[in-house]
Amino acid sequence: MIIKSKLVDAMNTQIVSEFGASAQYIAIAVYFDDMALPELAGFFYRQSEEEREHAMKFVHFMLETGAKPIIPGIPVLRNEFESPADAVQFALDQEMRVTDEINNLVSLAVAENDHTSNNFLQWFVTEQVEEIDTMSTLLQTIKHANGNLLWVEDFVRRNPQHEGGGEES
Template identity: 75%
Template sequence: MIIKQAVVDALNTQLKSEFSASAQYIAIAIYFDEESLPDLAGFFYRQSEEERMHAMKIVRFMLDAGAKPLIPSLPEMKNQFEGASNAVQFALAQEMKVTDEINNLVSVASAENDYASQQFLQWFVTEQVEEVASMTTLLQTIKHAAGNLLFVEDFVRRIAQAATVAAEPAA
């Protein structure tokens, strides 16, 4: 094993957070799906896939480093929301919490002089900036829409389309 045990323990804790976030985003997507807001639902289904990808990135890194990833049991999820802004506020709080966790993880790796883990974690540091920014923007958009969630649907569809176009290779 080429990474430090304290870091392995912290990575396993982070695995739980990422898998939890993935499940929680499905619960939020279901809330919007039931409200017949398919674009907001799609946004959170995609977010859920991303969180699963974060978890799998950690699994891959741990295996490559000779450490054992432990698949955790998940905590209770929140399935009831008092409106769109309540659901997105909850998602934003979750992203803020994960950002703190990633920062702590970097501190542990740094205290242990575990440079491989530090290097690996840099991707997550950058990713969290994006995650918090996009969730903050979504929350602001809901506020601006002042109750008309069809404006928010429009906005979410446009950013999803822009992301698809950006991901396509230039003709």
């Protein structure tokens, strides 16, 4: 096994977090779908696909390096929200937490002198910048809309970020 055993444990914990985020985004998508807001629903269904891809990046990396990934069950999720802003704030908080988790993984890789893991993790460091930016922008848009959710729908339709794994030009 190329990577350090402490990283294996920490990556298995991160797999729980990424699959959990994937399921949580479906719950948020369903909240918007149920409100007849298809663009916001679509945005979160796409986010869910991305989080699944994040989890699978860890799974494949671990298999490649001779580590054993553990596939977890779905954790308890939040399905009720006070408002669209509350749902998106919850998503942003989740992204902030994941960013901390990724930073902690990098710190552990450095401390363990595990450059193989560190190199792999740098993709996630970059990805989280985009994730926080996207979610912060959506939250600001909802606040600017001041209750006009059809305007938010139009904004999301014109800015369909995150087409399942990045839109490099």
